[in-house]
Every structure is written in C-alpha cells, then in structure tokens.
Amino acid sequence: MKKSKIEWTETTWNPITGCTKISDGCKNCYAERMTKRLQAMDLDKYKNGFDKITLHEDYLNEPLKLTSPTMIFVCSMSDLFHEEVPYSFIDKVFNVIRQTPQHTYQILTKRAINMYKYFHGRAIPKNVWLGVTVENKKARDRIQYLKQLNAIVKFISCEPLLEDIGSLLLNGIDWVIVGGESGHNARKMNKEWVLNIKEQCELYHVPFFFKQWGEYGEDGVKRSKYKNGKLLNGKEYLEKPIRNEFENNEYHYAMMHDLTYDVHFNNEQDSNNKGFTDSYDDCLSYIEEYNGTNHSYFKDYKGGTVSIICNETGETIFETEVKKAK
Ligand code: SF4
Secondary structure, eight states: OOBOOOTTOSEEEOSEEOOOOOSGGGTTOHHHHHHHHHHHTTOGGGTTOSSSOEEOGGGTTGGGGOOSOOEEEEOTTSOTTOTTSOHHHHHHHHHHHHHOTTSEEEEEESOHHHHHHHTTTOOOOTTEEEEEEOOSGGGGHHHHHHHTSOOSEEEEEETTOOSOOOOOOOTTOOEEEEEOOOSTTOOOOOHHHHHHHHHHHHHHTOOEEEEEOTTBOTTSOBOOHHHHOSOBTTBOOBOOOOOOOOGGGOEEEEEETTBOEEEEBOOSOOTTSTTOOSOHHHHHHHHHHTTTSOOEEOOSBTTBOOEEEEOSOOSSOEEEEEEBOO
C-alpha cells in the first residue's frame, strides 16, 4: 500500500480492479486511465484491464501489515459496490476492516442503492466512513440512501463537480468534499457552484473540504491543475469531520475553525494534571481555553499518549485526533 496523492486520505487499498461507467462523473474516469497505463506496463494485477471486474484475494490482507493508524481509501481503482462484486467478497473486505480497528476506512461509491442493500442486516464497523459521489443534480438521489445508513461518518464527494448542484439537504451529513476535474478532457467547474456548496456547508455546520480546481482555475482559465491549486477566495478549505466515539477504544476526529490540535487522551484520571481527561467535552473545553495560543502538553503520559498541540496561526482548520488509551 502506497501513500496516496489524494488530499483527503493517506493511502489506498485496492482488493478489486476494473469497473463500469454508470454516471456523468465517470466520463473521464481516473481509475480507467491509470488501469490502462498499468496494464501497458505489464503489471500482473492490472492484466485484465478496466472492463473486467477482478477480485484480488491476495490483496485482502494488506491493511493487516500497517501497524500505525492510517486513513485508508478503499477501492480507488473500482467501486466496492459494483454489481459484479459478490457479497461474499465484500464480506471478506469488511472482515479485514473489523480486524484492524486502528485504521479508518473511507468507502466512496456511485452505487448508493447497492451499498444500502448490502448493509441490510449487516452492521457497519465503527472505523468505516461511507460516502457517495454527487457530481450533478441527477446524482443527488444517492444522498437519501446514504442517510439511511448508520455509519460513524457519512460524506459526500462532489468531484468532479459538473454543474450547480442546487440544494443538498445536508442534515445528517458529516463531510463534503468538492473538486474540479483534471486531465486532458476535463470539464470546467464554475466558482459559483463551489460557493453554493460551501454556503450550504456553513448553514448546516458541515466540514467543507475543497480539494482542487482541476484543469480550470478559479478564473475559468485552463492551465495545469498544479498551477490552479486549491485556493478559494484566497483561502484553503481543508475541513474534516468531528467525531465523538469513545466506545471500544476507537479513534476520534474533531475539526474546529481557527485551530488544529493533535489530541491524544489517556482515560486514567490524575488530579495533578489539568487537562487530563477521558471526556470528549473536557477535551473540547481545553481546546477552547487554549484557543489562539501555542502550546504542547501532556505527552507520553503513563503508558498512554496525552498531548495537545496547538498552532497559533489561526489561519486554517485544525485536525484533531483523539486516541483513548487501551
Ligand atoms: S464508478 Fe468510479 S471507478 Fe467506476 S467508472 Fe465511475 S468513476 Fe470510474
């Protein structure tokens, strides 16, 4: 498993290759382009090409080899809920996910109905974030299926954003990612469409992650996606979800405006140490208390890691990761 270039994850896990185009967002599919390239390079994993769904049993155990907690995007080269992927194989994927609670798995699909049906009678592990792609108005139906699922984090990826998406009704949604298309035949994304989604996120207090402009910049001019960057009105928006799940020693995420924290909590009590707590609310109150300052606290305490690292720039959004010691 390699480090991913995708800004909202850390690595990708691809136990399935190949897919079938099902919606407008698929037109310039990145997975298709990459698969063709890797096939031409004679990589055994991609020998069946893009049009054939191939299940890779030998890649199922990859996450078991990662010891440190990692954010893993599942199936960046396919769609886990593709009609030709049997439930028995998806079960195997989730068995690995259950065996590795230290990781967080991001699963994004355009086949929201299939995902919804798969989870009928199956529990969703707490280390799984479920998302649907919503690239245009037509694709908004997928959100209704996502909302009915009991995932810790439910997210929407509006990438490639192809039109003004109108109203998204973000109640029950924890995260929205927006991005423009890249590649030779990329379609243009208008700034107003992005601002519309950003405003809805603010209205519903949903973290907003602006990934990139893609091939067309904020000014509408075509140039390299690297030159176009990811500034929106001069600012980066890289917000991520807030989570508050202390059961089962899971990992927790918090996002607050103006500060980023890296918070690890030990659940032991110690009256001598202010700021030492197993309560998430307390955690947030410390964050508020030290808002705007620059501190580093409570590291490697009593076998658990307890630290608060604050940045005083106030410029961008902070990520918080909270680990409850075992
Ligand atoms: S669902 Fe995803 S992987 Fe499959 S064709 Fe569409 S964009 Fe490509």
